[in-house]
């Protein structure tokens with residue numbers, strides 16, 4: 001039976017993970033390999049400077065003292081009885097929409113899957129949503145991936161709305177408007193500290209985006225790839241190469257200036 005790997009970033013005991021694993025059970029042999037603690041917003045981090053330990057929690061259920069991407073590495077590169085045919089990450093508690101996917105441990109697990117050549121999807125549920133409903137959407141997407149409909153080097157990012165699901169829309173990533181400020185506060189000893197990521201998020205035009213679909217009560221299915229090269233910009237910047245090389249060759253070393261003691265406080 002085909003091996004499916006399920007992981008997440010909310011930790012191995014999260015309700016969304018159990019719902020996703022249960023929903024995929026009839027599509028293959030589900031193996032759960034997930035972080036022992038919550039790793040939300042860990043992005044694509046890997047653990048390279050300490051050993052990873054795997055703890056068996058039950059049949060085909062393991063916790064790892066690492067990140068979602070660590071779990072994917074272990075799962076794909078030999079820990080499981082066979083190479084997985086599909087990696088599913090989630091169901092995350094909270095949406096992973098638009099530009100936010102780059103912070104997401106949930107989506108990064110699917111990115112890692114793609115880098116390792118395994119078809120992958122990430123599933124996230126907006127606040128107040130029902131994991132069982134989200135898992136049903138995830139199973140539909142997983143089935144389409146398993147019949148071979150997924151283009152190469154593509155991962156699927158699924159976001160399910162908080163209320164009843166009106167349907168499923170194919171979308172593109174939306175973009176945030178970054179208008180937030182840092183929040184400065186003082187601790188009981190009068191020392192300042194700071195909060196980032198506060199304030200309500202704002203979004204650019206929603207038409208056709210994942211954010212727009214979820215806002216209107218639809219599940220959003222967004223194909224992503226990891227080619228970060230801006231190909232159009234690269235073509236537009238053709239004159240940079242000769243200009244940079246000309247200035248590199250013309251560069252003269254400036255004469256050494258006598259060292260001066262800095263009076264600036266650091």
Ligand code: MN
Pocket residue numbers: 009010039040041092093106
């Ligand atoms: Mn999370």
